[in-house]
Amino acid sequence: MSAPTLARRVAWTGAERLVVEPRPAPTPPGPDEIVIRVESVGVCGTDAAIWRGDNNRVRIGTILGHEFGGTVVEVGPNVTIRTVGQQVAVDPNLVCGECRECATGSRGLCRRRELMGLDVDGGLQSYVTVDAANTVAVPGAADPRALALIEPIAVGVRACARANVSPGARLVIVGGGAIGMASALQARSLGAKSVTVIEPDAVRRATITDHGVVALAPGEGAAERWDVAIDTVGSGASVSAVMELLEPGSTICVAGLAKGGALPPTEDLVRRELTLTGTFCYTSEDLSTAAALVARHGLAAIPNDIVQGLNDAPAAIEAFAQGRLGRGKTLIIP
């Protein structure tokens, strides 16, 4: 057996400051809780905004990381849905369970939702204790490094549902980042006839092609037409541009939160009977679907960059926030 490595965590201590510190051993879980050894943590735009000091919800000392998964090492006495040794992904949304949205399964829209890694401590540490109900099990055995892909892939699963991607669909995706590639993965699994990603970055386009998805630069292939679109950019300009590429009767689902996002010309929606929808977060079912995709595809599910060790997490998050990483999902392996 290898010697146990020192438990650590990564705390945000102010704009552009992250500290790696020792972490006390986890205390025994509460009756409904489980302790997870964190195996994989994803970095995304939310973490970049926190790092820069652009997020006013986060408090000094908070442990970052809302995309993460690992192996169950201890279960509380009332827990029957998880077992020691099982692989899980964490649903980082802490919800009230009482509002109308919670009652209808739309946990991501809960009016009192708090996010782990932002409002409360997250997964960028050696161990995390959570309610067993806030996890999804991974069927079979997945590459543990891929477990943090489940949360962002669930966003793509939800986007495909909101866009009504069905077998035979010809889907165009604006933006080849993690959510775009997650949407492509789910659309192919749903039996879409074709999936095309529009992406300005040439390096990203090469990676997308390596993943078996057609990648076009903006303006390329303008003669083609599609019948479903997912826009992961979400600016008024991006929505207007992709509308031009769609057949009458198509659906456009907006998944991006670009600053200053504006409505496209509504006359076009009317005259061509286009359907414009939005998507946010995911349901527990979407997370389970994503867990099955990661069990099947492992690290090949969506493009990613691996960073080994929590000690390198601050530099990795800084590099991601400054655009020096991030051509795929950045994964930190504690």
Ligand SMILES: [Zn+2]
């Ligand atoms: Zn995220």
Ligand SMILES: [Zn+2]
């Ligand atoms: Zn609620």
